[in-house]
Amino acid sequence: MTRRVPQELTCTEMVRLVTEFLEDALPLEDRTRFEQHLVYCKGCAAYVRQMRKTVEASSGLKDTGLSAEAEDELLRAFKGFCK
Amino acid sequence: MDEPRVGAASAEDALVVDALRAGDEKAFLAVVQSLNPPMLRIASVYVSSRGVAEEVVQEAWLGVLKGLSRFEGRSSLRRWIFGILTNCAKSRGVREARSTPFSEMGSQDDEDEPAVDPSRFLPADHPRWPGHWSAPPTAWAEEQVLNKESLTVVEAAIARLPVNQREVITLRDVLGWSSEEVCESLAISEGNQRVLLHRARSKVRAVLEKHFAEGEAR
Numbered sequence: 001m002t003r004r005v006p007q008e009l010t011c012t013e014m015v016r017l018v019t020e021f022l023e024d025a026l027p028l029e030d031r032t033r034f035e036q037h038l039v040y041c042k043g044c045a046a047y048v049r050q051m052r053k054t055v056e057a058s059s060g061l062k063d064t065g066l067s068a069e070a071e072d073e074l075l076r077a078f079k080g081f082c083k
Numbered sequence: 084m085d086e087p088r089v090g091a092a093s094a095e096d097a098l099v100v101d102a103l104r105a106g107d108e109k110a111f112l113a114v115v116q117s118l119n120p121p122m123l124r125i126a127s128v129y130v131s132s133r134g135v136a137e138e139v140v141q142e143a144w145l146g147v148l149k150g151l152s153r154f155e156g157r158s159s160l161r162r163w164i165f166g167i168l169t170n171c172a173k174s175r176g177v178r179e180a181r182s183t184p185f186s187e188m189g190s191q192d193d194e195d196e197p198a199v200d201p202s203r204f205l206p207a208d209h210p211r212w213p214g215h216w217s218a219p220p221t222a223w224a225e226e227q228v229l230n231k232e233s234l235t236v237v238e239a240a241i242a243r244l245p246v247n248q249r250e251v252i253t254l255r256d257v258l259g260w261s262s263e264e265v266c267e268s269l270a271i272s273e274g275n276q277r278v279l280l281h282r283a284r285s286k287v288r289a290v291l292e293k294h295f296a297e298g299e300a301r
Binding site: 023067071079 | 108115116124137144145148198199207213214220222228238252257273280281287292
């Protein structure tokens with residue numbers, strides 16, 4: 001994606017570019033502007049932290065497997081296939 | 084979570100496949116137990132309930148057993164199994180959609196709504212701070228983000244996303260796949276993947292922010 005980042009990044013642009021920043025997909029020049037903006041803009045620094053936390057929360061979702069009965073059923077199917 | 088592999092089947096995959104073909108029940112159970120949790124998560128992207136997702140996973144395993152003799156190792160075993168699963172889940176989702184009133188289905192549109200309410204920024208013609216926050220976000224307390232209640236909020240927010248955004252955020256953020264793997268698995272470009280991920284994460288963040296604000300107001 002090529003999007004021009006003007007000289008001084010605004011907060012609206014930061015919000016639009018945050019995923020490209022986190023994904024390390026910004027050209028170096030734009031990345032530098034982004035990082036400079038974060039140094040003095042508390043709101044955007046908080047926003048970036050919130051995005052990181054959001055990713056962390058998604059990765060914290062718990063997954064469970066199938067029930068023991070369903071697993072038994074699969075095992076029976078497996079035995080059937082192997083006969 | 085062990086790292087999913089990119090590319091062809093590994094030597095380890097070959098051993099597992101040999102064991103499965105030889106009817107090794109222990110090997111089968113080990114594969115089933117390690118892959119079922121992510122398989123259920125992926126199936127849930129496309130179907131309406133946990134119960135249906137479980138059926139889809141079982142159906143996928145039967146497909147795996149049927150196809151095992153034809154597995155050539157051009158992709159990793161894991162990728163091959165996820166491919167079968169995704170096909171089962173998508174066709175089940177399509178069948179479900181046909182019998183579900185439109186109003187009950189998640190949004191299918193890939194609408195480009197703003198990540199943050201525009202009213203939280205100063206106007207572009209503001210003399211001193213154009214396009215800067217008028218209502219900036221505030222820091223979240225570390226511990227509140229990962230508590231059970233917040234995770235429930237996150238899970239519900241993901242469930243409400245359009246399916247293409249839900250696919251990407253589930254594989255990337257929930258299951259921790261690399262962007263390369265997600266692009267390959269969903270057959271989308273890196274740029275497209277990033278756009279979908281951006282929309283998905285932005286919406287989930289907004290939902291969490293609202294949730295915490297309501298918590299403070301209580």
